[in-house]
Amino acid sequence: MSVATTVVSRRTALKSTLQSAGATLVIHFSGRPAKAAGEKPDANPLTSWIKIDSNGTITLSYSKSEMGQGITTSLPMILADELGADWKDVRVEHAPLEKAFGQQGTGGSGSITGLFTPLRQAGAAARTMLIAAAAERWNVSPADCKARESAVWHGSDKLSFAALVDAAAKMPVPDLATVALKPPEEFELIGKSLPRNDIPAKTDGSAIFGLDVRVPNMVFAVVARCPVFGGKVKSFDDKQARAMKGVLDVFEIDAAQEAHSCGGVVVVAETTYIAMQARNKLKIEWNEGPGAAESSETLRKEFRRIVDSSMKVVINQGDADAAMAQTPSDKKVACDYELPFQAHAAMEPLNCTVHIQNGRAEVWAAHQAADMVQEVVSKVAGLSPDKVKVHTPFMGGAFGRRYQADFPTEATQIAKRVNRPVQLVWSREDDMTHDFYRPASYHRMNGAVDAQGNITAWHHKYTSTPISEWFDPKAAPESSELGLCSQLPYLTKSYKLEYTPAKSHVPRAWWRSVEASVIGFVLESYIDELAHAAGADPYEFRMRMLGEDRLVKDLLDDKERPLDAGRLKGVLRLAAEKGNWGKPMGEGQGRGIACHYSFHSYVANLAEVTVKGGALKVDRIVSAVDIGVPVHPDGIRAQVESAIVYGLTAALKSEITVQNGRAVQSNFNKFTTLSMKETPLIEVHIVQSAKPPTGIGEPGLPPTAPALANAIFAATGKRVRRLPVQPGDLA
């Protein structure tokens, strides 16, 4: 591990803050602190997170992108707590794109999981140096000093961080792996729901999102892409478009294979509206390609053909076939589940602003990974990465869509030709019809319970349009699809899992909670069906089938963190208790429960519904989460509320269907979402825990749809096996 401490002039370090002259303590850390077992080396190196200036301003960096999850508050809180900073002295800034900050990609519910310990170590190291400086000044032992309220204290003597910064910068930097961390009972900020930094600007229009970037002399561009997935431009006539006042240029860009961008015909104009109007005037002949024959119906037929046939056996434990043969039919459960493609549909349509001039590029991309943007732009522009400056404005939602390279690629292709700053704007229709969708999937389940109410067979035949085919084509196709199917927490005497992919031209990728959004619904609906076959209470049945408190390994990946069955039962119990499980309900009402483990986090959701005359109302969702130390409880609640609403929309309202190779739904009139009056009361209960914190952007989603479906069954006796629930399903 190499650690360097430097004193730099404030003018260079904080030029933009316009503060008076003086020294700034900048702590650089390179190398990496203690790694959790099994993590890859150098996955998460650190660098200069903390700057303290002689005016007392403490500038903390965050290395992740803000998409609404509150990361610009929760990450700096961790640093500030260990440092002993007074929160009112703290300002935050996006970390520059330097290797030492580690990977800046924001996704997989991984920011807090990955950075909790490194940030604490960085904060503790800086605190140790400040204390050392104070102790030297007072000629006392550092062990007798404490840091709090942006000062070092010895009894009632105090020296502010600002007064110590010069001397502290010259102190030896402690070894990050062994630096003393605060005992959790001394946390002052961690565990507190501090008001979020980003919220005030989001109430007066001053928050700058990607689409709000305005650069002098900028122009706007839109791209006409082939409506058929995989289709290309054959020829185009731009006469009418070019004739429009305000249109500056029309040209073609190629599809970029690595970025999976579509290519198409670009219109550049003085305003977004003119560009969009001119695009309507293009006459384009498309080469639609083989994708044009695909539809949701053809795909469904293919799914059924696959599960009717012999498939690739992925897991085979015990003898599921024999167990099924020995079971009387009333103890068997055979059913199929189906889930559609889903669009991300973030409120801010995709966009990216690029300016290339004098051998440099400046980029404004509301993107989940600023480092990836730099790499993409540098490649497409033919510039070295250090010539590409990336700004990350707020993202108007992301949900996984803003982890793609297609829109920065297109924007750079366009900027190469336009000698002005150019903002590429995707219309809502572009955004919805050229998404990388959550895969569609089909599941044939066969299982059995014995007379004692134990599961004797669990046989899952699974087909989908796998993500791996797009992003990891050399890997086994099921590698992106299985989730908890390879880490089944329920006890079964035999288990057989088969997977065969289905071909599709529809692009797909990571949608909020990825494969867990699918697997959660299938496993938690099916365990409910088995409970009913066993004549058992669905909650009691789950608790019993989760077995003894133990660690459940992933059968296919021994590097995967084991699932703690005790923690899963813990959230299940908490949701049942807070949701009055077992208490009588009124006519047409029902309660359903589901639990799931994803992104190393444990969540159970309980749904209460009323179904009257075929009309469904979701009355309440009670959620229980165990994610280790709750860093920012209100942020956790907000993320769970968010994941539940997103999950309910996918369960009840939205889907992407395909006809003639194109997405049928192109805007919010057909891709409908949960409205306020359809939104249930949501209660979130957080397990108090001292375990290392894990993520919460996604894990609230997987148990949502099954809790709902199970509640509908309790209310009506009707089993929802295909999402989204169609209006006629409950009549």
Next chain:
Amino acid sequence: MAISFELNGQPKAVDVDPKTPLLWVLRDTLNLTGTKYGCGIASCGACTVHIDGEPVRACVFPVSAVAGKKITTIEGLSADQSHPVQKAWVAEQVPQCGYCQSGQIMAAVAFLKKNTAPSPAEVDEAMSGNICRCGTQQRMRSAVLKAAQTMHLAQTAVEVGGEL
């Protein structure tokens, strides 16, 4: 020919295609980006502004139709985030990504002018035309009710000649 109107209390004139939706005039011509583009078909409400006090979806409202009228956008709601609805939004920690929130706040403000003491069900009904993909609906519901209470108290104080 220039189209003139009052924007957040200031006179403005723009020389654009009169069919241009107000949204793009605000965003691209006047660089006032608080009003958001979400759908372009009046389906999501992210572009909600007030024209003569009435909520309007700026993405389908031609700029020619605002000639001589008074437009209020999110930037004009208050000078210092002091509108009771803005304050309630902060108090309830409503926004997540925040993109739809300008439109949500403008919708809430317009609603609370007409219904000063709404029930939760009335709030739900009034706010259900605005989409939020982050799932802030529950917090918005609380915030609208909270703002209604604050505004009602303020109104009562004014009526009895008192001060808050």
